[in-house]
Amino acid sequence: MRSWTRMLKELTSRPHTRQIRKVPPLPVDSELPKPLSPKLMHSLLGESTDIIFREFSLRGQEEIPCTLVAVDGLIDKLILDSFILRVLMVDFAGEKELEQMTVDNALKTVYKFLAPAIELKIINKTGDAVDAVLSGDALLFLGDTGEALIIGSRGWANRGVAEPETESVVRGPREGFSETLRTSTSLLRRKIKHPSLRMKSLKIGELTKTDIVVTYIEGLAKPDIVQEVMRRLGRIKIDGILESAYIEEMIEDVPYTPFPQVRHTERPDVLAAALLEGKVGIMVDGTPIALIVPAVLAQFLQVSEDYYEKAVIVILVRFIRYVGAAAALLAPSIYIAVATYHQEIIPTTLALSIAAGRSGVPVTALLEAILMTLALEIVQEAGLRLPKPIGQTIGIVGAIVIGDAAVKASLVSPQMVIIVALTAIATYSIAYYDLAIALRLIRFPLMLLAGTLGFFGIGLGLYGLLIHLLSLRSFGHPYLSPVAPLRIRTLLQDTFVRAPWWALKRRPQIADVDEPRGGGQ
Amino acid sequence: MERISAHQFVMLGAAVLMGTTFFPVAQVALGVGGRDGWMAVLPAYGLALPLGLMILALAREYPGQNLIKISETVLGKWTAKGIGLVYLIVSIYFGALLLAQVEDTFKRSVLQLTPHVVFIGAMLFLVGALAWTGIEVFGRFAEVVFPLIILGLIANMVLTLPRFEWEEFFPVFGEGIKPILFAVLKLAPYACEYALFVAGVIAYLPQGGQDQTQLRTGVWRAVIIVGTVNALLTLTELLVFGPAEAKRLNYGLLSLGKLVEIEKTISGVESLFLLIWMGGMIIKVGAFYFMGMWGLQAVFGVQDHVKWYLLLAGVFFVIGLFFQNGVELVQELSVTDDYLILPLAILWIPLVWGIVRWRRRGKAG
Structure with missing residues (x-):
């Protein structure tokens, strides 16, 4: 015992021999060297190969040295070539502004008369200059005056506006946000x-x-x-x-x-x-x-399409979704509780059928359910990360082939396969993936409680869950609103059901705004 | 300081007034009042009205204080401490008895072989968690669960309709009005339990003028809803079992649940109903747990710290484990109701209210 404690002491008291490396924080602007100059920018950014330092001269004003700083890949080269470099190096020649230009007023002249770009800004802070360049803007120095011109020229490869895969709809807009x-x-x-x-x-x-x-x-x-x-x-x-x-x-x-x-x-x-x-x-x-x-919790069971379909249809769809969520959470637990403790609540024929199905199965209903649900989770996880065609194969092999073989080998009962399959399908009816995962997680302790205490155990789990949900808040807003605390208008208009648009005259009570949705119409 | 809304007060009050009384109400009402005992239920719950309204009137005068604190101002420090101590003891003892009743209910009906300690420990865990999250969450819990309890009770009553024997209803007033009055007296402690809870919860009520009206209406609503549902429940048990059988059944509602059959497919659903009623049990035990904490805070000045919650849970646990015999438990609940809760409520609340009113009149005069 003593040697263990000594060893532990030695380990914890051993001085660090590793060299701790740390990325130096970016200095605030007041700490950066002044004045702003191409040379300074070179010292700050110059070692990276993707940084462009393009030096050139204004045509007809060769004594003013010009430098354009930008990051290759983050800029729209066409903008810089056609509207900045071409103008300054070729088209600019012979203009009257050129004759009046000196090193001191060069930047302002370009800003006012010569650079046909929307986003232009004169700066003198090094921090702003570094931020701008690394964000995809170009930086133009005309001489060494301590000032530079930021030219809005951001342009990089992006996948454009595409339909969101995780929130697809039958009816509704097809555009989704992009990475830009x-x-x-x-x-x-x-x-x-x-x-x-x-x-x-x-x-x-x-x-x-x-x-x-x-x-x-x-x-x-x-x-x-x-x-x-x-x-x-x-x-x-x-x-x-x-x-x-x-x-x-x-x-x-x-x-x-x-x-x-x-x-x-x-x-x-x-x-x-x-x-x-x-x-x-x-x-x-x-x-x-x-x-x-x-x-709030209710919103995780709603989808955008709920507002694009007729209200009557939405009432049915939402009801199905709520039933699906309940089944995803409770189906295995209820099966375990009924098969183990409460056979009296189901018809005799069904009880006999369950008993016949379970005859020869070497494990308890609880263990059977946990193993099957775990297997389902593994199949889901395996299918999720693979390319689509292989993922589908995994699903078929996992669900049909292994499931059928397991029943034939009397490792699981056919009823359990039905329950687990129903649970899996019900999970997919939950519109919001994060909520589905949460319910999948909570399913396991509920199964344990059902297996040990029957419906009393399920009750314990559900009331415990309710207390937990009631104690949650999202930015100060109660998570189970509008059920608790009760917001009767929101509850009746847009929670379990959705009222038709012509009846949704007021905004949800979270807004605390009296103005009607119709702007007073 | 935490606050609950007027609506939460209504729901919380109704849930506490209902609590677990749906289990013994028919047995007590029909046992004392005979065939017409169901008529005693609503008037008995009606006692909660004057007591509740008196407490709300005091809360208006002394905002943000519970009745023990108000008593300190009105009756003097040591008298109030004495009353607070009785309040504390009654709350803890009765709460623990209710906890034991929960255990008894489940053990009798669905899980005969499960040890007592599991039920009591599990329920106490939920109640403790609910209390620790605060009165606001407790109010929201009641907002969700109370409507479910009422729906469960109504479903139970409606589903036993085919078993009604209407001749059990007659003769009306066959034994005169006296047994009904005795039944009212016997059921009155249920209203007093509610009044003692309201005596503590007033510290968390909203103070606005409009809220006061809602709170007063809330007391009316709670009494009418709970009184009516429990009266109908008593009537249902009368019509299904008859007065003689109903007064023999300790948990008539469970027997009622056993008779339910839906479409010849689902039957004996008392275990499912128990799931819903479990919520009522959590609320009632939770209410007495809160009362115990308020008593501790008012009498001994303890702070809102986890150690006091654990200590209180420990006391509940020990007392709850002590009562394992169902009949003995029912007797003990009845004795506590009749000789502790009823006198405490009907003496303390009107006394403080009367003195405050008398002093105000004196000042005005």
């Missing part, structure tokens, strides 16, 4: 053409400097929620944001719950609808997935 933030914001702006649509930009990530846009509709979104979003985003300290999931995990209210507390979408129409309900959107550069806060 500006494309995504433009898609949103096209949906809401009103000056109240706000987009606040910030950068998160010490190294990635990822652009984030917080969007909401002024007057509809609660100022408290907007402030809280900005506060939570502001306190994120991380070196890189590569997907909106990073942000999602860092801004949610309760980290230790399987339930999603932030909604995400790839669809501009879904985000626009959420903003119209007074919610706040968070868009992240480099991913097509936008986040929506606050989120």
Whole structure:
């Protein structure tokens, strides 16, 4: 015992021999050398092969040295070639402005008269210059004046606007957000053409400097929620944001719950609808997935198509979805409880059929269910990561071939195969993947409780789950709203059912805005 | 400080008033009141009205304080501490008895071989978790569960309709009105349990003028909903079992559940109904758990700390385990109701209310 403790002490007290390396944080602008110059930019960026330093002269003003700095692959070369370099090096010759140009006024002259580009800005801070170049803009130096001209020339390979695969619809828009933030914001702006649509930009990530846009509709979104979003985003300290999931995990209210507390979408129409309900959107550069806060549980069982179909149809579809969610969560547990403890509640013929099916099965109903559900999870996970044709084969082999063989070998009962298959199908009826995963996870403890305590165990699990859900909040908004706390109008109009559009006269109560949806019509 | 909305107060109050009373109500009402005992149920629950309204009137005068704290101002520190101590003891003891009743219910009906400790431990875990999350979550829990309990009870009653024997209803007033009055008296402690809970929860109620009206209406609503449903339940048991059999059944509702058959496919669904009623049990035990905490805070000045929640759970656990005999348990519940809860509620609440009113009149005069 003593030797163990001594060894532990030695291990913990051993001095670090490894050299700890650290990426130096990017200095703030006041710490950078001044003045801004091509030479300084070269010292800051020059070692990377993708950085372009193009030196040239203005035609007719050879004494003013010009340098264009940009990152190859992030710029639209056509813009720079045709509207900057060509103008300055060829077309510019003979103009009267050229005659009056000196090193001191060169930049302003180009800005005012000679560069036919929309996004132009004169800067003198080195930090701004580095940010601009690394974001895809070009930087133009005319002489060594301590100033430079930023030219908006961003243009890189992107996959364009495509239909979102994870949120496909039968009826509704086919366009989805893209990895380019500006494309995504433009898609949103096209949906809401009103000056109240706000987009606040910030950068998160010490190294990635990822652009984030917080969007909401002024007057509809609660100022408290907007402030809280900005506060939570502001306190994120991380070196890189590569997907909106990073942000999602860092801004949610309760980290230790399987339930999603932030909604995400790839669809501009879904985000626009959420903003119209007074919610706040968070868009992240480099991913097509936008986040929506606050989120309540009922919304994870709704899809955009619910608002594009007739209300009567939606009532049925939503009912099916709720039944599906309940089956996904409870079907194996109820089967275990009935087969093990409560045979009296089913007809005798069914009880006999279950008993006959289970005869020869070497394990208890609980173990049988857990093993089968686990096998199902493995098949699902294996199929998910493989190319589509192979994934389908895995599904067929897993579900049909192995399932059939297992029943014939009396390893599992046919009823259990039916229950597990039903559970799997029911899981897919849940529109939102994160919620489906949460329910898949909770299914296991529920099965254990059902196997040990029957319906009492299921009751314990469900009431425990209810207490947990009731204690959750998303940005201060109760997670089970509008059921608890009761918001009767929202509950009746757009939760388990959806009222027809002509009856949805007011916004959901989360917005706390009295203005009718029809703008007072 | 946490707050609950007027609607949550209505639901929470109704859920506490209903609690687990749907189990013994028919046996008590028909046992004391005979064939006409069902008529005593609504008036007995009606006692909750004056008591509830008195407490709300006091809450308006002393916002943000519970009745023990108000009593300190009105009756003096040590008298209030004494009453608070009785409140604390009654809450813990009765809450633990209810916990034992939950265990008894499940053990009798569906899981005969499961050890007592499992039921009590599991229920206490849920109740403790609910209490730890706070009164606001407790209110929301009631908002979700109470409608389900009412629906479950109505379903149980409707599904036993084919077994009604209408001749059991007659003769009406065959034994006169006296047994009904005795039944009212015997059922009155159920209303007093509610009143004692309201005495504690007033500290968390909203203070606005419009809220006050809603709160007062809420007391009315709770009494009418719960009184009516329990009266109908008693009537159902009367019509299905008859007065003689119904007063013999400790848990008549469970026997009622056993008789339910749906489309000759699903039968004996009392285990399914128990799932719903379990929510009522959690609310009732939870209410007394909260009352115990409020008592501890008011009398001993303890802070809202996890150790006190665990200590309280420990006391509930030990007392709950002590009562394992169903008949003995029912007797103990009845004695506590008759000799502790009823006197405490009908003496304490009107006394404080009366003094406050008298003093105000004195000032005005």
